[in-house]
Structure formats: C-alpha cells, structure tokens
Amino acid sequence: MAKKSPSVTYKSTLEKYVKTKTEFRVAEDGVVFLVDELNNLVTRIIEEANTLVAKDERSTLLLEDMKKAADEVLRKGPVSVDELFEKITILPVVELKELSKRVRKKAEEVLEK
Incomplete structure (x- = not known):
C-alpha cells in the first residue's frame, strides 16, 4: 500500500x-x-x-x-486576458500586426517546451 x-x-x-x-x-x-x-x-x-x-x-x-x-x-501576469484585449482593440493596424507576430513566436516557443 x-x-x-x-x-x-x-x-x-x-x-x-x-x-x-x-x-x-x-x-x-x-x-x-x-x-x-x-x-x-x-x-x-x-x-x-x-x-x-x-x-x-x-x-x-x-x-x-x-x-x-x-x-x-x-x-x-500583469493583466487579465479581458484587460489585455481591451488594450489591443485600440492599437493601430501596424502595431497590431507586430504584436501578432510576437505572440505567434512566443506561442511556438511555449508549445515547444
């Protein structure tokens, strides 16, 4: 036992x-x-x-x-997901595109672990 x-x-x-x-x-x-x-x-x-x-x-x-x-x-984390999305919605398209690239890269790194 x-x-x-x-x-x-x-x-x-x-x-x-x-x-x-x-x-x-x-x-x-x-x-x-x-x-x-x-x-x-x-x-x-x-x-x-x-x-x-x-x-x-x-x-x-x-x-x-x-x-x-x-x-x-x-x-x-510094903010909740809801708070984060509120901030994302006001980003200009150029910055949103850059953020998208960084998030995608980070997600790939995290998923590799």
Whole structure:
C-alpha cells in the first residue's frame, strides 16, 4: 500500500486561519476542501520546481525555483486576458500586426517546451 503524503497544514490550523479572515462560521467540508486545494497547489508548485532543478542538473530546490514555479503554476501576469484585449482593440493596424507576430513566436516557443 502506498504511503500517504503528509498534508501542507492541519485542518484545525486552516480553520483557525479562515476564522480570522471572516466574521462568518466556516463549514467543515469547506475547510477540508481548502486543505485539499492547498495540498494540490503546493504539490504542483513543487513538481514544477523539480523540473527546473532537473533542467539545471542541480540537487537542491532554491527559493528562485519555488518563485518561478509558483509564477508558472499560478500564471501570474500583469493583466487579465479581458484587460489585455481591451488594450489591443485600440492599437493601430501596424502595431497590431507586430504584436501578432510576437505572440505567434512566443506561442511556438511555449508549445515547444
């Protein structure tokens, strides 16, 4: 039987934390959901960081790896897609053409990974 991974946090700890952020009662199944989501999120970040470490042929996960991995997993960006499209619609045709070329090139680079 496979050994179960430890949780990122205890249910009771997260419940106490949530209670400091809201005046409302917290449903137990909601807390369980958050614990599971945190576990999944941290696991995804660690897996992405592992990829970075392996690519650099290192044996230590560094802060930089964790930050890059978190950015990748959380898809941190300067603006939302909707905000971006609002800005694109006001571009002159010449700039829109240049943007199109750059986006196409970047998409090809990303898809190659």
